[in-house]
Amino acid sequence: MMEHINWYPGHMKKTRELIAENLKMVDAVVEVIDARIPFSSRNPIIDELVKNKKRIIILNKSDLSDHEANQEWEQYFRKRGNLVLTMNCMTGGGAAQLLKLLSRLQEEKNRDQVRKRPYRLMIVGVPNVGKSSLINRLTGKKSAPTGDRPGVTKGKQWLNLPGNMQLLDTPGILWPKFEDPKAGLNLAFCGSIKDEILDVATLALELISVLQRDYPSLLRERYKLEEISETPLETMEAIAMKRGCILPGKKIDYDRIAKVVLDEFRAGIIGRITLERASHE
Template sequence: MGNINWYPGHMKKTREMIQSNLKLVDIIIEILDARIPNSSKNPIINEITANKKRIILLNKADLADKRETYEWIRLFEKEGYKAIEIDALTGRGIDKLYKILNEFQAERDEKKRNSRPLRIMILGVPNVGKSSLINRLSGRKSTKTGNKPGITKGKQWITLENGMQLLDTPGILWPKFEEPEVGLNLAFAGSIKDEILEIQDIGLELIGFLADNYPEEFMNRYKLSGLSDDKLANMEALALKRGFILPGKRIDYERTARTVIDEFRAGKIGKITLEKA
């Protein structure tokens, strides 16, 4: 889970590695977290992948707000991309992905004589579901094919059921760092190591967001009959409901925060999107 410490040298190396891999592929699959499509986007992906065809996947759509996911897809489509929602874990949406890939293949076959099967690479920031997607796509029917003649040496490729070639290691890109809001969103979604965060602060901010944006889901989950404008008051009400009380009748803020964060990540509070398109 997002435990890479990105530093400028590492970012430069990653970029160079991805750019050299880019030369080997025809199409990029960019995975975003449907709950945080903006915060889970690498800041320079447009620059890195310029002139490559790109499909945008909103993964973990099972955890996100359907309406918001729809708006994000419309936005990306307006920007000229193919965009779909998927759940890499269950495979929902993978059929649509194959349909798009097949369309790109047909387009290529029309343009080029002796066209070959598409070569694909997956890109995304840590924890968005790259490995899950690769596992899902590779399934049982596919075979790993290293150093296949005609395909660049030294690279491991997975042959998909439709014959296309998928690079077996995804490109892991760095997330945005500058905006504090992005950091919070990545923390809420579980893309930043919890140890480096003040869990009580993260929990408090998440409670604030939920009370403002998903009040019904939040009240239902924690059996609250009303909400305060003050996030700390809401946190305390929740703690009392759940009995998160320490000796001396002190509120266990740590446990309260941990609980809300865990339940949010597990989708127990509801289908929630943290960023609007």
């Protein structure tokens, strides 16, 4: 289920308080981000919120992102003192590594203790990065508990993980970077905020503009284009011709081809693409 939350100041304040409260009970925070847009898919004040807790950053959807870029981002976050893992929470790729890493942390915590306490975790991230999928992967359940709207406190529940570890059942849903227009675009490309923010044709045109700059050969191969045109609009029209997205009167069906390109990008069909590189941040 995609979460479309209407963030307003009161909501954000409540979320902040809830996370602060939960933080007191956990040993580590697992921050899930979208590996295609690691910068845009991070909450703007995440560092301030989490402060000095141990942090594990999950570069999720790494099946959709550029392999080389994944490695750069891993390095980027590691250099800044985080633990980092690439994952695919849809198939469970990386889950074993994460459990191994957590169990090492659990042992460190309990090394000199007579009574071994569970190592406690919470998951945080903006909507659609894969928080629920991660919970399901770790607990082996089909569906994570719902009702995970910020500010709605239910009785806290700890889900038991193998190896004396416990996970808070509801993830901390953080607000996205909606004040940064570039981040807004990236989130919209990845389907993490509503398409209505821009009309679908304009959104696709923006995406094509990025793709023809950074991944021209993937674009050419996918849509069997002889060459990449000068302007994104020409490229979009060439793709529309190839796909037969033509209206009566030989007009281009911009909305239809826009949906095709966006859907194929989001599903990883155009190729493995990362929209933000660590070297540019």
